[in-house]
Amino acid sequence: MPTTQQRLLTWLDERLDLSELRHFIAEKGVPVHAHKVWYYLGGITLFLFGLQVGTGILLLLYYRPSAAEAYESVQFIVTQVEFGWLIRNLHAWSANLLIAMAFAHLFSVFLLKAYRKPRELTWLSGVLLLFLMLAFGFSGYLLPWNELSFFATKVGTVIAGSVPLVGTFLLRLLRGGDEVTGATLSRFYGLHVAILPAATTLLITAHLLLVQRQGMSVPPGIERRMRAGGRLRQMPFFPNYLLRDVMLWYVALGILAALAAFSPWELGKKADPFAPVPAGIRPEWYFLAMFQTLKVIPGHVFGMEGEVLGIAGFGLAALWLVLVPFLDRRASRGEPSPAFTAAGILALTYLVAFTVFGYVAALRGQ
């Protein structure tokens, strides 16, 4: 006697011919080696993005994107809407965890040289997804229209305005005028709930298709051992690996629920464009290293404005990151590339050090 599930599958199979999919699922394996733990980072990032979409859609039901109503609507969500506080806190906390996981995923892929041929496009789509996540963070930060986010956006858009050649255009494009106003909020809202999700959906689809098409990358050292006749164990993706992924997602959900209950995301005071800039204005932690770097660069370096030089430096670093698979020729030949490993460790150390530096400086009121 077939079960309901079997009957449903048979029904679908008769109409869609699922044999190829069944074959793909049965054959899909995940390499088992000393560095396999890093494979989970992609999955957890995807889960958190899904959580963002889900909680974001629920927030949309009550959020009102105008300077007059944005703050009040978020206040209404967290005080009056049933479980609104939980949805908002899950959204805010998982956004931060998502960006942390995306960074961890990027650095693990970088240091394991998973970007090497033939996975250049997977890397490219991944780096672009990270940039999109940062854009999500920047645009979403302003939406509650509170004092801290208002002035942080003001500072952030001024920095964007320092981009050589297109700075002024960029600043006006972001702000929807010369100042941060309700027009800026409308733009950031549109960006946050329509443009970025659309672009992210396309890129995630491409990223996942590429991963499925090419399979999981194996670190170069293990690959060399395999070429020398070594054997690499495989774990079935379904259900062995997927269940491990799901287990991790549950743990993440537990952490997020605890954060929401014990450390609710502060709403702060409503933004007042005429109020003096409050002390301790700083961007979210993922922009803090960049912000702190711009603060320590002298006003003028080699006849150039320090801030412009800093922005140009970050632009070049981003470009370098995008082009890494094409620059690291040794890795693409399967050879060790210690210079790129060192650059990765250096970048990671710099980001951690300057983020900590930024927090310490903010605590000291500098």
Added chain:
Amino acid sequence: MRSHRTIGAWLARGVWAAAVLLALVGGQDAAEAADQTGHVKTQCEICHSGLGRTAAALPALQFRQDVHADKGFTCVDCHGGDPRAADKQQAKGPSTGYRGRPTGAGIVTTCARCHSDAELMRRYAPTQRIDQASEYATSVHARRLAAGDARVATCISCHGAHGIRLVSDAKSPVYPLNVATTCAACHANEAYMKGERLAGGAQLPTNQLHDYQASIHYRALTKGNDLSAPTCNDCHGNHGAAPPGVGAVANVCGTCHAVFAARFEQSTHKQIFDRACVECHGNHAVQPSSDEMLGSGAKAVCVTCHSPGDNGLAAADKMRGGIERLKGDIAHARALVDRVANQGMEVSDQALALGEAGNRLTLARTEIHAANPASLDPIVAEGLAIVAGVDTAGQAALAELRFRRKGLFGSLAAILVVVVALGIKIRELDRARRSP
């Protein structure tokens, strides 16, 4: 004696002659001689400023900083004389209109020639008043001057004579921060004020500055940088300086403390208090008010007149009770709101409501000046109702917090069960995969 005067006169003439000679040798034309600031010197200034460190040189030196010099006025506008004549006799000759140094009422007349002239003042300082001289005429200073007392203050006593600055200039002796010390130059001088009597015949005290410097008004002015805080002239007037009459004290205080004065006007104390506000708050040494001043406690001022058991003290105790209850409830509710806010709950509406309750407390503290518990009660009741609402909301927020934490532990338990189940399933699957 005669020979001393002769020698002195000769010396003075010698100094004059030397100054004039120096000016001439230096080739300075009186009309063209300008100092570094661009100020064109008259011959008067050229001669006087050359007199070294003598009293006769000081006016010429000070006048360079004078606001009148900035506007183009010269020595002759007050003193007369010929500003181009290098010879003293010619400069001060009878045909030059030389008036010499004005004294007493002459000073007021000299200043008033311009400062009471609307046409002239419109040209130089159109926003300035022109009633200073007529106002001065109403002052105790002017009345004493008219009676022959030459020691009283005239214009130059407060504003200076040759280095006059705008009132808004921080170096001016009549700038708000400097007014008290300017008045005190005479009024705190025991020797100078000896024999000066109050209307009742008592000796005029000289401790006003000392008292004022201990007051909340002085602290607000000097430490709080609040230039609108009162100094001598804000209560006593400036040109029309006079002590406020007994009946006018509340009006004077009410200039700033308008609501308090209005409530006091409605009170029974209005008919009883001879010195109005001063009865409870003092005058020059006025201190910050506190709730302890009300009622029958150790620091209460009511007990100065009222005795235990009388209706007045009972009313004062009742009013104090209402204020203390509101104050206590606000403090309790604030602690609750702070506690809930520290745990991350959104209670900005409650914080706002507490501000409103604080406003009621301020209103209540104002209302006690009517000395009528019946008019105070509704205000206290309003404040208590607001606080009760805040308290209810705060308790609800606390309950919500407890619910969230209980819910969290429930959720975590469920998650843990799922994670353990998944772990068992994974182990089973791995074992099945490894077995042949």
